[in-house]
Amino acid sequence: MEATELRPVLDTFERRPDVLISLLQAVQARLGYLPPEAIDAVARHARVPRSRVYGVASFYSQFRFNPVGRQRVAVCRGTACHVSGARLILEEAERTLGIHEGETTADREYSLETVACIGCCGLSPCLSVNGEVSAKLTPKKVRKQFRTVKKGAPE
Numbered sequence: 001m002e003a004t005e006l007r008p009v010l011d012t013f014e015r016r017p018d019v020l021i022s023l024l025q026a027v028q029a030r031l032g033y034l035p036p037e038a039i040d041a042v043a044r045h046a047r048v049p050r051s052r053v054y055g056v057a058s059f060y061s062q063f064r065f066n067p068v069g070r071q072r073v074a075v076c077r078g079t080a081c082h083v084s085g086a087r088l089i090l091e092e093a094e095r096t097l098g099i100h101e102g103e104t105t106a107d108r109e110y111s112l113e114t115v116a117c118i119g120c121c122g123l124s125p126c127l128s129v130n131g132e133v134s135a136k137l138t139p140k141k142v143r144k145q146f147r148t149v150k151k152g153a154p155e
């Protein structure tokens with residue numbers, strides 16, 4: 001990431017600590033995640049210690065420290081899905097994609113995360129790929145859904 005890449009974003013915010021969350025949101029919207037260089041730039045701009053920026057960004061689940069894939073796979077871990085086997089679905093997704101929860105494939109095609117509920121509890125267990133839901137899953141269906149994925153080390 002070039003330092004100048006963030007300049008247009010930073011320049012829309014005043015140089016004050018109380019803009020921190022909005023500034024982090026804007027930077028993440030620009031880059032897709034918050035790399036260490038962006039954390040440094042935000043800290044300098046908002047005039048707060050780097051540790052405070054990390055503290056705030058770690059507190060809110062909306063902020064990511066790793067790049068996301070073009071296809072965001074979200075396995076539901078809500079109550080209904082949990083009861084109907086979400087753990088097995090996540091394990092199979094991890095095995096098939098070759099990454100763990102919170103990681104992105106080396107080619108940046110897939111990232112894998114878990115979410116609280118995707119609103120299809122009656123069809124659990126579920127996952128979504130870029131918002132498109134796959135329901136009533138089994139490990140076999142997960143394998144089939146991602147069978148063309150080339151496994152690769154995460155970033």
Ligand code: FES
Nearest residue numbers: 076078081120121
């Ligand atoms: S708990 Fe999984 S869709 Fe609601």
